[in-house]
Structure formats: structure tokens, C-alpha cells
Amino acid sequence: MTYVLKRILSSVVSLFLVAAATFFLMNAIPGSPFMTEKSTPEQIARAEAKYGLDKPLPVQFKNYMVNLLKGDLGTSLKMQEGTEVSKIIFHQNKFNLSIKLGVRALIVAVLFGIPLGCLAAYNRGKWIDSILRVVTTLGVAIPGFVLATLLLIVFAVRLEWLPVISGSLAGWKDYVMPVIALSFYPGCYIAKLTRASMLDAINQDYIRTARAKGVKTPVILFKHALRVSLIPVITYLGPLTAGIITGGFVVETTFGVPGLGKYFISSIQNRDYPIIMGTTIVLAALVIVMNLVVDVAYKLVDPRISLTKGEA
């Protein structure tokens, strides 16, 4: 249990560091968020005083962190003046949309990646393996935005099968392209990973023993080999979450989905401090928690690693 506690502690430290880094970086952007062509220095000063931006930075930071612990992410300065950030993120469907897309992409990536990886390993050296290798190698080399745009041109503009703007993801048609674009890279990566670790596992002694005992090949593959080969895939789920968030920025921009990723980028451009902070913290927390869960799950799943020792 000490390992889990340690991991939780270091996750909290990570999150704190992200919050601190974001806060000070954001404030390092020269000028005031209230600066426009028309505003006078007095107006700026008044606006800054209203939101507590006139206080010294460390004090601002302390206030923010105290509020954060109470679950208060502050209120928007500009983009939706006066609205609470937590409301913007959670109640205006932004977080929802991004999560809906992200979870679907994650499921698709895993559901396609693992079986295809097994298939390639099972048919090692045959044409199906070659085809899969070409596809997956290409898949991890095509930038997400290129794939997204290609899909958009072919299926929405030329063939007109799917809507150009997915908007707020009303029907299944809205999901098709964003989910494909978002899950293609991780799916290919998982397939490669599964194939490699499957082949690794097949060469182990216990597989040979099972074969010698006359166990049928599919049983060996799916019962004996797959279990071990899934461990690298599980460890990849942490980076995968981060990757899907990153990909989300691109996909949401390309397909016009008003999700959190798109909003985050415009909040940086608009210098709406509380929104930048809030979004960063929510997304960072998501990734960090995912990493934590994966790490703990990984140790639980693999009996070769003992939890009591901590460092493996």
C-alpha cells in the first residue's frame, strides 16, 4: 500500500507543479489582459483591482490555490465575463463533448489495436502481417491534422456522406470522422505494441511447455500469451490519454467541435487567465490521474512485480 500512497503523493506534487508553472508562465506574458486599444490606464487598473490582479504575484497564487482547494476555479475575465470557470468547463458541454470524443476514440483504438496486433503476430510473415505493418507504420507517421483534413475533404466535401462541421455531436454521423482521426494514431501504435509483445511472449518457455502439452494454438495465444502481452499496452494507456487530449485540440479545430481543446487555445490567445488555469488543471488532472491508475493497475495485474517493495 505504501507504493500506492507514494504514487498518489507524487501525483499531487505533479498537479501542483503544473498549476504553479501555468500560473507563473501565464503571468509572464507581458501586458495586462485588460489592455485594448481604447482602454485607459485607469480603466485597466480598476479592472485589475476588481479581479485581484493588482496584488503581488505570490499573493495571487496563494489565493488561487486556496480557492482551488475549495473547488473554486475563479471567474472568467473576458471571454464570458463574470461566469464561473467551473460552469464554463463543466456545464456548457465543453468538457462533455471532449470527453465523449476522447472516450470513444480510446475505445476504438483499443478495440481495433489489440486484435489487429494479435492477428499480425498470429500470421507473422504472411501477407496479412505485411499489410498491417505497412498500415500501422504509416499510421504513426501521418500527422493528425493531415489525416483529419483528408477525411474532411474526401467524406464531407467530395462525397458529401458526412457533415463538414460536426458541431455538438448530435448524431452518429458527427462522430465518425473525429473519432477515426483521433483514434488512428493510438490504434496503430497499440497494434504495433501488441504484435511486438505477443511475439516476445510466444518465444517464452511456458508457451513452449503449453505447446508440448498439446494445448491448441488459439488457446495458447489468447489465454497464455495475450495476458502477458497486454501489460505494455496497459502502460501505454497513460500517454495515450495525453495523446488523445493533444489530438483533441487538432480534431476539434478541424471539425468545428466546440470542445475544451478548442476553447483552451482561444483562451490562451485571449489571455483569459482563470480559463487558462482552469482548463490546464482539469486536463492535467485527467492525465495525471490516468497515469496513476495505470501505474497502480499495472502493478496489480502483473504478479511478477511485488507491491510491497515499492520500486520495481
Added chain:
Amino acid sequence: MRLFDTFTEADFEKATVEERASMTQKRAAVSYWKDAARRFKANHVSMVALFVVFLIIVFTFFGPLFIPYNYADQYRNSMKLAPMEYAENEQHIMKVLEEADAVYASSLQPGSMTSVKKGDYCFKVSGKWYGFTAPKRLRDAVLVFSKNNPGVLLALDEDDIEAHGLTKGTEIELQSLSGAAQGTRLNFITRLTPHYFGTDSSGRDLMARCMYGGRVSLIIGVTASLIVLVIGSVYGSISGLLGGRVDFIMMRIVDIIYSVPDVLIVLLLQVVLQTPLQNWFDTSKSAFVKALGSLGVGIVSIFITFALLYWVGMSRIIRGQVLQLKKQEYVTAAYALGVPTKRIIRRHLLPNCVGQLVVATCLQIPSAIFLESFLSFLGLGVSAPMASLGSLCSDALDTIRIYPYRLLFPAILLTILVLSLNLVGDGLRDALDPRLKK
């Protein structure tokens, strides 16, 4: 089998030098690197990928020498051209060349019409100088050097062509000049180059931009990887070598940075660094900073991002390797023999890490190019007139429905580049890892 009694005296004579030489098999010692090179060469996929990378390097670095267009120039007559199209005035010139039986017809420089004022001009064709005096101002003219009438230069004004077709223009007497040229020099361009990849909305040549963008992307990839290599390997090897509490603390720092979602910080950094970097470039007098400044704020902040966040993966790899090597018997033996640490590092640890370092650095290059293109796509990173493959793709998106080929070329180049770099990296890993030896 011969029995003992059949041996003769001669059988017990010493072997001669030649006989001895013929018995020993001598093979040149195969060093680690030679062995790796052999294995790499046997890997066809990686060899092809390496060749493709080489081609792309030639294309991006030496390609600009072979096309008359510049990545930043906006050619007035060449806006919104499709691939393989010639500039407007050049289409004109080609017509003239066909119909008017001319040897040379040209404008002054690619993409601009010749505006000839009244006065003296000279030009050089096939090593000989010719001169003429323009009787009037000729606006947007095509100058035709006729085959039938070698002594006369035909100046086809736009009005002329409209009124008389391509045969009748203002005829100007040509003079053969010997020695020094007099008057304003005209450069006759005798070979017309189409815009192979077309042009963008401001008349910039896309092929020149792809070459330039590819170069920028490659430079970013290589430099960022070198930064990661230096920081990551130094950090990782210190951590691995010292071990104990130092290692523990250093690795906790790595863990924390590792779990930070990098892209969020990268995006912020890009925005934050803009102004301070620009100020630094503008005020500093050192040549190094000036050189950095010429790269532009976007690229330098990408480097900084890599220096801050991306070295952790590399440091983990190197630490692992050092830890493993440290426990090897020969290292213990070296310690026992009293070999100084410095020498152990130089003789045993470093050479055994080089393979891993090369592989990790090589695989870092495509991921750096990826990150840059991602940032450029979101409108950060490099800005016009500079270009990278990512920014070219992102520029193309605005007009994607009308001019899809504008995305196609940089996107294909980017994909092929990343793909072949990945394959080269994979091949290197297979070649340099002795454990995979068959």
C-alpha cells in the same frame, strides 16, 4: 588410421613457416560498429528509408539551387497557380516562342514582366554581348530574339499583341557589342521554369517553400534532438552513476516532469516566450544571439520547450543503461584493479551507451518534427514568410476546398520524412542492439 609403426622420421619434423601460415585462419576483427553497419545494410527497409531521407535532404538543401524562385518572394504574375503551371507572362512567352519563330523570348526575371524604359540596354546571349536603344517606354513587354531576323529584337507590348498578334511588335535594331557592356543590363532568361507545385494566394512558389519548409523542419528536428541528447544523457548518467539518494531524488523529478501533460505547457510557453525572446534578439549585440534571432521566435521557443520538457525520456534510457553496466563484472574488475573512475567512464560506460544514445536521438528527430508541425498547425511556431512543413499545411487549410494540392505537397513530404526517419531509427535500433544478434 595409421598405426604407430607406420610413422616415419619425416612426420615429426617441425612445420615450415608457410605450412603454419596455411593452418591458421585469419579474419579481420569485426568491430561493434562494423558489425552494426553490416546488420543495418542487410535490413532493406531501413536502407531504402535512409536513401529517402538522403533524397529529402538533397531536395531541401540543394533543390533551391535549381529553381529560379525564392521561398519569400511574391511573384506578381503567378498568383494561385496550379501545379506545373507557368506564370501568366511566361505562358505568354511560350506562345511567342512557338508562334513567332523566336529563339529567345524573355522577361527580366521570373514572374515579372519586362518594363523597358527609353534608353540603352545590353544583354548577353550565348556568350556574346548585344545592345540596343529602346525608342520608347515599353510596358509589360516580351522581348523576342528572332531566328529569322537576327539583327532585330522584337519588343511585343501588350497593346501590340492585342492589335497585331504575335508577329508585329516594335522592331529594335540590335548591335553586336564587343568587350564591356553599355547601358542597363538585361538578364535574358532562356529557360522557363513552371511552378511545379503551384503557387499560393500571394504568388509565392510552393516548391521553393516546401524546400525551405523541409529544411526548417529538419533543422528543428535535429537541433531539438541534440538538445535532448545533451541534457538527457548528462542528467541520466549522473543519476545512474551516483546512485543512492541522489539518483532517487533526480528520478522523482523526472517522474514528475514525465507525468506533466507536455502539450499544455508547450502551448503556454510558445505564447509566453514570444515577447521576451523578441526583446532579447532586438537588444543583444552578440553574434550568437543574432543568429538565433534570425531563426525566429517560434523556432527558438520550440528549442527551449524541448530543453525544458523532453529530455526526461532520454535521461531514463541512459540511467537504465548506466545502472545495468555499472553492475557488470568487468566494471567491478576495473574498479578492483584501481582504474580511475574517469577512465572507467571513458572506456567502459560511454562506448556501451553510444548505441542507445544514437537510437534514442534518431527517434527523437521525427517526434520533434511532429511537435513543430502540430504547433504550427495551431498557429504557433513559425510565421510567414518563414515556413515549415507544418505551417505550410496549416496555411493550406484556409483554401483547402479550392486548392487541395496546396496541402498535398507539404503533407506528403512531411509524412514521408517522418515515416522514413522512423524506419531508419527502427533499423538502427535493430542494428545497434547486440542482444538482437542472430
